[in-house]
Amino acid sequence: MDNDQPNVTADGQIMIETKGLSRIYKTRGKTVEAVRGVDFSVSSGEIVGFLGPNGAGKTTTLKMLTTLLTPTGGSARVAGFDLRKDPVGVRRAIGYVSQAGSTASEARAGEELVSHARFYGIDKHTATQRARDLLAALDLADIWERKCGLLSGGQRRRLDIVMGLIHQPKLVFLDEPSTGLDPQSRANLWTHIRKLRDEIGTTVFITTHYMDEADALSDRLLVIDKGEIVAEGTPSELKRRVSGDAITLTFRDDADARQAGDAAAKMPGAETPVVEGHLVRVHVPDGASALPALLAELARADITATGVEVKKPTLDDVFLSLTGRSLRD
Amino acid sequence: MPTILSDTWTVFSRAMLLSVRQPLWVAIGILQPILYLTLFGPLLERVASVPGFPPGDAWVVFVPGLLVQLGIFGGLFVGFGIIAEWRAGVIDRMMVTPASRVALISGRVLRDVVVLVVQAIILTGCAYFFGLRVPIWAVLIGLVLIAMLGAAFSYISYAVGLMTKSEDAFAPLVNTVALPVLLLSGILLPMSLAPAWLQVLSAINPFKHIVDALRAIFRGEVLSPVVALGLVLAIALIALGAWFGNRVFAAQTK
Numbered sequence: 001m002d003n004d005q006p007n008v009t010a011d012g013q014i015m016i017e018t019k020g021l022s023r024i025y026k027t028r029g030k031t032v033e034a035v036r037g038v039d040f041s042v043s044s045g046e047i048v049g050f051l052g053p054n055g056a057g058k059t060t061t062l063k064m065l066t067t068l069l070t071p072t073g074g075s076a077r078v079a080g081f082d083l084r085k086d087p088v089g090v091r092r093a094i095g096y097v098s099q100a101g102s103t104a105s106e107a108r109a110g111e112e113l114v115s116h117a118r119f120y121g122i123d124k125h126t127a128t129q130r131a132r133d134l135l136a137a138l139d140l141a142d143i144w145e146r147k148c149g150l151l152s153g154g155q156r157r158r159l160d161i162v163m164g165l166i167h168q169p170k171l172v173f174l175d176e177p178s179t180g181l182d183p184q185s186r187a188n189l190w191t192h193i194r195k196l197r198d199e200i201g202t203t204v205f206i207t208t209h210y211m212d213e214a215d216a217l218s219d220r221l222l223v224i225d226k227g228e229i230v231a232e233g234t235p236s237e238l239k240r241r242v243s244g245d246a247i248t249l250t251f252r253d254d255a256d257a258r259q260a261g262d263a264a265a266k267m268p269g270a271e272t273p274v275v276e277g278h279l280v281r282v283h284v285p286d287g288a289s290a291l292p293a294l295l296a297e298l299a300r301a302d303i304t305a306t307g308v309e310v311k312k313p314t315l316d317d318v319f320l321s322l323t324g325r326s327l328r329d
Numbered sequence: 330m331p332t333i334l335s336d337t338w339t340v341f342s343r344a345m346l347l348s349v350r351q352p353l354w355v356a357i358g359i360l361q362p363i364l365y366l367t368l369f370g371p372l373l374e375r376v377a378s379v380p381g382f383p384p385g386d387a388w389v390v391f392v393p394g395l396l397v398q399l400g401i402f403g404g405l406f407v408g409f410g411i412i413a414e415w416r417a418g419v420i421d422r423m424m425v426t427p428a429s430r431v432a433l434i435s436g437r438v439l440r441d442v443v444v445l446v447v448q449a450i451i452l453t454g455c456a457y458f459f460g461l462r463v464p465i466w467a468v469l470i471g472l473v474l475i476a477m478l479g480a481a482f483s484y485i486s487y488a489v490g491l492m493t494k495s496e497d498a499f500a501p502l503v504n505t506v507a508l509p510v511l512l513l514s515g516i517l518l519p520m521s522l523a524p525a526w527l528q529v530l531s532a533i534n535p536f537k538h539i540v541d542a543l544r545a546i547f548r549g550e551v552l553s554p555v556v557a558l559g560l561v562l563a564i565a566l567i568a569l570g571a572w573f574g575n576r577v578f579a580a581q582t583k
Contacts, residue, residue, distance in 0.1 A: 116426070118336075
């Protein structure tokens with residue numbers, strides 16, 4: 001299996017590459033273009049967030065990349081294998097954690113894991129050993145004999161992740177991993193996902209419609225809307241590119257504010273400042289580095305700000321400005 | 330193809346383990362035919378003397394009908410299980426592995442057949458106490474016939490379950506198929522008692538011929554054309570069911 005992977009051998013190599021990947025559904029005479037030719041690539045060792053509102057084409061794209069759905073157009077290489085020509089090769093190399101779950105309620109956790117590993121040709125002894133190690137790593141050491149239906153939401157989701165990792169895939173797809181979890185379980189899950197990459201070097205492709213999740217986990221984001229990739233970059237790049245940071249300065253009087261407004265307008269990349277009474281509002285690409293220079297300049301003119309605020313845009317703002325719609329459901 | 334076999338075994342043993350842990354469902358499945366046996370069978374003992382009643386005593390006529398009923402219904406309702414598995418993400422989880430698609434459905438069908446054969450043995454054993462007297466080899470041939478029938482329905486039921494993906498759509502569909510099949514196959518009362526038009530309708534129903542075949546086997550007439558027809562139909566059904574089931578499973582990722 002290793003000799004058929006020309007472009008995935010070391011870090012920095014391409015793990016996913018799509019060219020015009022698309023999917024058309026035909027239902028009752030109507031044609032729905034769920035995914036309209038997406039092109040992107042994911043390098044080995046990256047955590048890439050795939051972001052978009054419900055119905056944007058996230059799940060359809062994910063199902064194509066995991067061989068659960070045949071593309072109607074375009075092509076892709078996943079983990080070094082051609083999606084169309086060698087879906088079985090792709091299946092051997094990837095892990096997939098669906099938002100629907102992976103285990104029967106009546107089944108016992110350990111048995112589900114070992115039986116799943118058998119599909120990859122892993123013998124029972126090795127499977128048991130790996131399953132126990134992975135369960136321990138995800139704080140699930142004592143659930144072997146438990147029925148999956150009796151686990152808590154967070155435990156069951158981590159069990160799904162263990163299931164997706166049992167054959168030590170190089171690439172893992174996580175579909176909306178924290179949906180339905182309480183804040184504490186989410187934070188805990190994020191820690192585990194980061195560890196996957198940091199400690200084992202697994203490439204992680206994660207879909208989400210939660211901005212904070214994308215922000216907290218991803219090295220890079222792909223934003224999809226109406227079946228097309230509308231933006232791509234690191235979370236901070238995207239935020240910077242779209243709206244910049246909002247700086248709000250407060251002064252003793254209106255005269256100071258007007259003078260400060262003129263100074264703020266000269267900052268590199270600044271949008272025209274808005275002066276309201278003794279408040280000045282201005283957007284700059286990087287507020288944290290621009291602010292000290294501005295304050296120093298004002299000090300030379302003997303103007304002191306009485307209040308300073310820098311607000312980073314959220315990915316919600318990014319999404320809103322890209323698509324004109326909010327991500328929140 | 331060793332992977333198909335080992336994958337089938339993996340799917341089968343997982344499913345079997347789940348069934349063994351839930352003996353209640355196996356018991357409920359057998360309860361209905363046993364109720365027929367105890368509460369309806371004795372009525373037939375009287376009817377057996379009516380003109381037009383087929384050869385053989387009441388039990389030799391009635392028990393094959395119950396066995397066929399068990400085979401049809403035992404198989405027909407397994408689709409509910411696959412809808413639940415699909416909803417829990419188990420089907421997709423198995424589909425993203427390199428496992429053979431044929432194995433994913435066949436392993437489950439194999440489990441259903443094993444459960445069915447166990448139920449059929451229990452039913453035949455109970456019938457013995459009511460007065461059924463049949464040579465053991467006839468029972469064995471009968472079990473093979475029932476196993477084939479159950480496998481065919483199990484394949485079809487899984488396929489339809491995965492096509493509908495909804496209990497609300499699946500349940501009425503199954504009941505609509507089950508009732509005419511049941512009534513027209515002479516399972517409860519032999520069709521030889523029916524008026525001519527009903528006999529014609531019934532002759533179109535392949536299951537009527539399977540019931541007739543099983544009755545002939547229980548009478549010891551294994552080499553009769555009725556038995557040959559029943560076996561051919563059963564083989565055709567299982568081929569059709571397996572083809573359809575595997576097609577639907579493979580189409581899940583289309």
